[in-house]
Amino acid sequence: MVTDMKDVQDFKLKPMKCEFNFLSKSDGSAILSQGDTVSLVSVNGPLDIKMTSQRIDKSTLEVLFSNKNGKPSVENRYKENIVKQTCEAAILGSLYPRTGINVTIQELEDYGGFLACTLNCTCLALLNSGVSMRNVFAAVSCAVDNQGNVILDPTHAQLQTSTATMTFVFDSRDKSLITCFTDGCFSQDAYREALERSRSASDLVFAFYRDIIRKYCNVIG
């Protein structure tokens, strides 16, 4: 299934649009839209935090997720945890011991693949804030429809008929899997195909990062 994929697939993702420094008062911020899904992330740090949450060996990452209606829920804690764990693997926290890095996420529009969009937006906001990072990361979402076909970066309409959705996050160095979470039931083959296709598609996201950085920072681009 993996071998004959190349001729079938022209890896296409929904159009991405991004703006840096969307918020004037934060150390780094980015707004990213992937198709109709829009997410806004602000990063502040490294800054002072209360003694009890300080860590002597690395910085403490605090993630706050607010959805559209603003009510806190268990689901938000889970989403915060996904972003936190993913960023912790990417940020060089040991350079900023006893400090905190705050990541605040605001949901603007959710038309499918919201967490993938948020993770990409967080990565861009971190790049904008100038926090030292080990590598950048790219998130790609996939869906499995009721015939068992894998759809890359599904639209809102495709998600309504899908039986499972998966989101993968890859690092930029050797494209290994950092984070993965799924929803629904699926077969091993569907998982493998989705993983490999997302891995290839992550190239597009990394290319997009490069374009954006080139536009905003002509020194390092």
Add this chain to the structure above:
Amino acid sequence: MSEVYKLIHPVKHFNDYISIKTRLDGRNFDEHRNIKLNVNSIKTADASAVVKCGNTTVVCGIKLELAVPKAEEPDLGFLITNVELPALCSSKYRPGPPSDYAQVINNIVSEIIKNSKCIDLKDLCIVPDKLAWVVYCDMVCIDHDGSLVDACIIALIASFKTLLLPSVNYDTETEEIKVETNERINLKIHGLPVATSFAVYEHFQSQIILLTDPTNYEEEMCGGNGSNLIISYNKGLLCGIQKLGGGSLSTENNEEAIRLAEQHTIAVEKVINACLEGKGTNK
């Protein structure tokens, strides 16, 4: 001497063990801990189970209540899971409202149960739009020594398997509810979902090692409590793969994890079935 070494150079101590292809408790990388399971140990609950995976101990109790279904979903009952991590289970937790970690574990457990479709919520409905069962599943961790999700799922599924729903007579005219506690029917369970946890350890940068069923100490050495790779199976289908941060995985590691999870699932299914059969013959 070894204890001192472990305290002063924890990373090197751990690395040395991994280098000689063994773990701190003498297991191989792909070996899981012994599972001890007992069902119906709490007589006051409608169904219950206690599970011990190594030192990790989880008690699960199920309580039934009647309620009116939601107006949007008039033919569905309710299934509410709750994972509690009291201060007693580990020094990391403080008494008080549920910690973020407890909420995350709770979310993972309820998602696995929901995605595996092992319980059809329609079975919990008695009279559409009027009456349905609310199944409260409370899981309390007594001792937290890693792989908490695995233990929670085993305890929950074993409790479900022993759950008997009393028959209810509902009079549509007088709206009178009559519960017959003597006449009980088994709740239908589709399949047997099992979760398998792995800790991902980056040994000298390049080599990735998967530790099956990690202890709390191993989890901490491999990027903290929340970064396990958790693979769940139900009826030969995958019903959830979670991996949040921690060491990164290549394609080969992924294949290995899926293979090991499949084997582990079969082993756990045997344990649960053996336990239930044992109880059945004793009656």
